[in-house]
């Protein structure tokens with residue numbers, strides 16, 4: 001038997017905001033939330049009632065966009081799948097699988113990236129808007145009955161928090177760029193539903209990137225701020241900063 005001791009080197013904590021630039025719709029459960037003829041409600045935090053962007057939604061979107069971008073997306077076309085269905089990645093050296101997690105990749109003993117649920121930041125409450133959407137039934141070609149869609153309005157801010165763990169000093173550090181690359185891809189496309197019809201444009205503003213080495217946890221130390229910006233930095237600004245290049249091991 002081959003054993004390799006693995007050890008956490010550090011956690012990188014990335015904090016900031018997700019700001020909606022158009023209406024955003026991330027669907028909730030319409031079985032439990034059927035209020036006043038609302039056909040397609042958005043998902044909300046059960047404790048506070050505030051809109052949320054589930055970590056799984058953002059993470060899934062980040063992953064599939066970076067997979068497309070790096071040519072890792074295998075499409076299977078065949079019976080019952082006229083538009084193609086997604087094949088699971090089988091590349092055992094795939095860095096995207098290491099970052100986002102995969103049961104097939106032997107290097108993913110520990111999923112490196114955690115994406116927390118993002119809850120809307122507000123002083124009072126976020127008023128969602130309702131939009132009537134007509135849709136065309138693809139099979140009959142006829143207009144279906146209009147549906148009422150709930151969405152988060154433009155300029156709503158959500159708290160963003162990502163935690164990235166570095167084990168392997170070289171590859172994991174270098175792979176940190178996959179996160180920023182995928183966030184940039186989300187910005188230039190969309191998040192949530194109905195994106196090709198104009199929904200879900202978002203912008204990321206990062207306020208803080210903190211490095212916590214494994215040793216700092218023993219002392220309860222707060223770690224070292226790599227970036228600390230009250231007004232927030234864009235993904236492009238972060239990626240061209242010296243602090244970022246140093247963090248991913250490039251100078």
Ligand SMILES: [Zn+2]
Nearest residue numbers: 089094096097
């Ligand atoms: Zn992969």
